[in-house]
Amino acid sequence: MLASSQPAYVLHSRAYRESSALVDFLTPQGRLRAVLRGARGKAGSLARPFIPLEAEFRGRGELKNVGRLDPAGIPNLLVGEALFSGIYLNELLIRLLPAEVPHPAVFEHYAMTVLALAEGRALEPLLRSFEWRLLDELGYGFALNLDSEGHPIAQAGLYRLQTETGLVPVGHLQPGVFHGVELLAMAEADWTIPGALAAAKRLMRQALAPHLGGRPLVSRELFMTLKEPSRD
Structure with missing residues (x-):
């Protein structure tokens, strides 16, 4: 039997058998799934997201x-939209992070x-930075200041994303394209540029979609449902 002690966060937990829980953890050594016995006791009170363990x-x-x-x-006490944002990050990690593959940089950025x-x-x-770091760590990243041919992004240019190769210049405005000035702002994390965050x-x-296997994110759907105005 192997035993290792390391920092961890709970990503998700669910009941397992009579008094245990099946828990997904994030650690510097990657995403681990483990059985927590006696989950109704003290240990179970710790098996909640966002607690440094x-x-x-x-x-x-x-x-x-x-x-x-x-x-x-x-x-870490998360409430309101911050709580749903944290749940979204956890779901991303469960869906995208391979089991037991060390990603210490992802762990540190998550913390x-x-x-x-x-x-x-x-x-x-915060969310855009985390998504970008996660894609990059998993080998799916691409340059924001260079196009797919290695040419500098032009402020006045228009580009679309090809997930296999990166940003490709296009000749005219069309649905789904990005303005060069927005991409350059993203590269510098300069969110003062109008439209850059959106x-x-x-x-x-667009970058995450191919890696999610066509299944929608539950946290995203729940968040959008809760933000819908009441029709009473």
Whole structure:
């Protein structure tokens, strides 16, 4: 049996058998799935998202056992839109991050993003930064200041995304294209440029879509449902 202690966050937890939970964890060593026994006790109270943890995992197979679970910092209290944003990040990681493949940079960026969400910082820049970092770490990234041929993005140019190759220049305005000035603003994370944040959201959706297997994100649908105005 292997045992390792490492920092962790819970991404998702669900009941398993009589008194256990099946938990997806994010660690520097990647995404791990483990059985947490006695989930109705003290350990179960820790098996919630956004709490910094120190966890010990045992076992050689894909399904580990939680040997120890301790708090490792102040819980990040997310409420309102920040909470749904955190749930969205967790779902992205479950859907995109391969099991047991180390991604320490993703873990560190996740920890910083969750803390920033808890501190009430602006949501959209945090989400776009996380999506971009995740794509890059998984090998799906592309340049924002160069087109697919390696030429500099022109401020006045128009571009569309080809997920296999990157940004391709187009000759005229058409649905789904991006203005060069928006792409250059994204490259510098300069969200003062009008339209840059909205364009970044569209770009990240296009970039993520092929890797989500055609299945919609539950967190995104739930968030949109809750934002719909009441019709009473």
